Amino acid sequence: MAITLPKIIKCSVTDCAYNKDNKCHTLAITVGDASHAACDTFFKTSHKGGSPDLMASVGACKVENCRHNKSLECSASGINVGLHSNHADCQTFSAR
Ligand code: SF4
Ligand SMILES: [Zn+2]
Incomplete structure (x- = not known):
């Protein structure tokens, strides 16, 4: 089975280090724990990181109760x- 990572179409958390123009620019994020679909990669710091030419993907997601x-x-x-x-x-979370 071919694996394609889901892209992050939009991220409105503009104070995250990886955010520029409502887009996420790290290679891949990790989402959630067993109970909550939070972005584990969210990080606030005084400067920006990531690569502006990258469109981030979801690397792994630990939210098993999402459909x-x-x-x-x-x-x-x-x-x-x-x-x-x-x-x-993750706003695309949808409970099973
Ligand atoms: S919560 Fe659901 S939609 Fe969001 S990253 Fe995890 S599996 Fe994908
Ligand atoms: Zn939350």
């Missing part, structure tokens, strides 16, 4: 990330 999750990987075609309280969440 897009198969064997602890995300099978969605793409995801959106947004602010929730003071952290970043």
Whole structure:
């Protein structure tokens, strides 16, 4: 089976180090724990990181109760990330 990583179509968490123009620019993020679909890669610091020419993907997702999750990987075609309280969440999460 060919594996293609889901892209992060949009991330509105502009104060993350990897965010530029509502896009995520790290190679891949890790999402969640057993109970919550937060972006584990979210990081606030005084300067920007990542590569501006990269469109980030979902590397792994630990949210097994999402209907897009198969064997602890995300099978969605793409995801959106947004602010929730003071952290970043996968907004494409959909409970099984
Ligand atoms: S859509 Fe579901 S499986 Fe994919 S990253 Fe978001 S929470 Fe994880
Ligand atoms: Zn959250």
